Amino acid sequence: MKRRDFLGFGVGALAGMAACNSPSSTGDEGPAVVSDKKIRWRLASSFPRSVDTIFGGAEVLARRVSEMTGGNFDIRVYPAGELVPALQVLDAVEQGTIQVGQSCSYYYTGKNPALAFDTCVPFGLTARQQNGWLEQGGGGELINELLSDFGMRAFRGGNTGVQMGGWFRREVNALSDLQGLTMRIPGAGGDVMSMLGVTVQQIPGGEIFPALERGAIDATEWVGPYDDEKLGFYKIAKLYYYPGWWEPGPSMSFFVGDKAWAELPATYKEIFQAAAAESAAVMQQRYDNENPPALARLLDKGVQMRPFSDEIMTGASEASQAYLEDNAAKDPGYRKVYQAFAKAREDGRRWFGASELAYARFVSG
Numbered sequence: 001m002k003r004r005d006f007l008g009f010g011v012g013a014l015a016g017m018a019a020c021n022s023p024s025s026t027g028d029e030g031p032a033v034v035s036d037k038k039i040r041w042r043l044a045s046s047f048p049r050s051v052d053t054i055f056g057g058a059e060v061l062a063r064r065v066s067e068m069t070g071g072n073f074d075i076r077v078y079p080a081g082e083l084v085p086a087l088q089v090l091d092a093v094e095q096g097t098i099q100v101g102q103s104c105s106y107y108y109t110g111k112n113p114a115l116a117f118d119t120c121v122p123f124g125l126t127a128r129q130q131n132g133w134l135e136q137g138g139g140g141e142l143i144n145e146l147l148s149d150f151g152m153r154a155f156r157g158g159n160t161g162v163q164m165g166g167w168f169r170r171e172v173n174a175l176s177d178l179q180g181l182t183m184r185i186p187g188a189g190g191d192v193m194s195m196l197g198v199t200v201q202q203i204p205g206g207e208i209f210p211a212l213e214r215g216a217i218d219a220t221e222w223v224g225p226y227d228d229e230k231l232g233f234y235k236i237a238k239l240y241y242y243p244g245w246w247e248p249g250p251s252m253s254f255f256v257g258d259k260a261w262a263e264l265p266a267t268y269k270e271i272f273q274a275a276a277a278e279s280a281a282v283m284q285q286r287y288d289n290e291n292p293p294a295l296a297r298l299l300d301k302g303v304q305m306r307p308f309s310d311e312i313m314t315g316a317s318e319a320s321q322a323y324l325e326d327n328a329a330k331d332p333g334y335r336k337v338y339q340a341f342a343k344a345r346e347d348g349r350r351w352f353g354a355s356e357l358a359y360a361r362f363v364s365g
């Protein structure tokens with residue numbers, strides 16, 4: 001993978017910082033003092049190395065933590081399947097077999113459906129809005145309340161930005177075109193698609209291409225140009241629809257077990273949080289830098305971009321709203337998080353509509 005260079009930041013510089021720092025922002029330990037305690041953690045990711053923008057986020061975290069502690073806090077990073085299966089990362093943190101996991105909360109809605117709001121929901125928040133809500137608007141505290149039932153907490157771990165709607169072998173213009181369409185689309189997006197008549201398939205990343213090639217599926221979604229190009233869907237399906245309304249700003253997380261966290265010296269907690277924040281920023285920067293040229297390459301290969309029609313967007317939006325409200329009606333815990341999320345979404349509409357979105361609409365039109 002492409003490496004980024006960072007300015008070194010040794011223990012000497014840290015000592016200077018710690019000396020003039022006020023008490024730790026983690027709160028309960030008093031002033032942070034430099035530690036030379038040796039800590040060894042294992043991090044399991046839900047992602048393979050090949051999804052290098054996301055998996056690379058775990059490597060940035062580990063490298064920065066090591067650099068900032070002079071190698072004393074060492075996090076070994078394992079891709080999906082090496083230590084634990086891709087979708088059992090939270091279970092491994094819960095059991096204490098690993099200290100930290102890189103994953104998405106929405107893979108674990110079986111533990112608590114409201115965890116979906118930590119990642120994204122259909123017609124939810126953009127990356128900017130999601131970060132604002134989770135980090136500054138109280139969303140992250142609500143998610144950590146849910147995670148405390150499983151003995152862990154989450155730190156933001158990056159975002160893909162709004163995803164693409166995916167690759168279609170045939171045109172879909174009206175809602176009626178979705179009837180009987182077979183599509184690979186996981187999670188809540190799949191639930192909403194099936195409300196619209198789509199036959200939904202859950203297929204792991206590595207098996208999508210052959211399924212598309214032999215016609216077992218008519219369409220598939222994945223992430224966006226940079227990641228999609230590597231899986232080669234453009235060789236089979238030339239129509240590339242947008243936007244991926246089911247994943248408008250999916251947020252990754254680093255999940256840390258409470259026991260492991262409690263054993264960290266106060267400075268290491270500060271360093272971990274700083275490194276996680278940097279890793280999250282780098283992931284978004286990489287997507288924002290890599291997607292435009294990847295899209296240009298795909299268009300050069302004959303890919304045709306298609307916006308979802310107003311009819312499909314409106315129908316999907318209405319179905320998504322019904323889906324969220326139905327979940328909220330069934331579960332008071334879900335309702336509490338949904339209401340906070342819905343307020344953030346509603347409050348953001350006018351501002352973002354008048355700023356980022358209005359500007360983007362004009363310059364990209």
Ligand code: CA
Nearest residue numbers: 163222223247
């Ligand atoms: Ca996706």
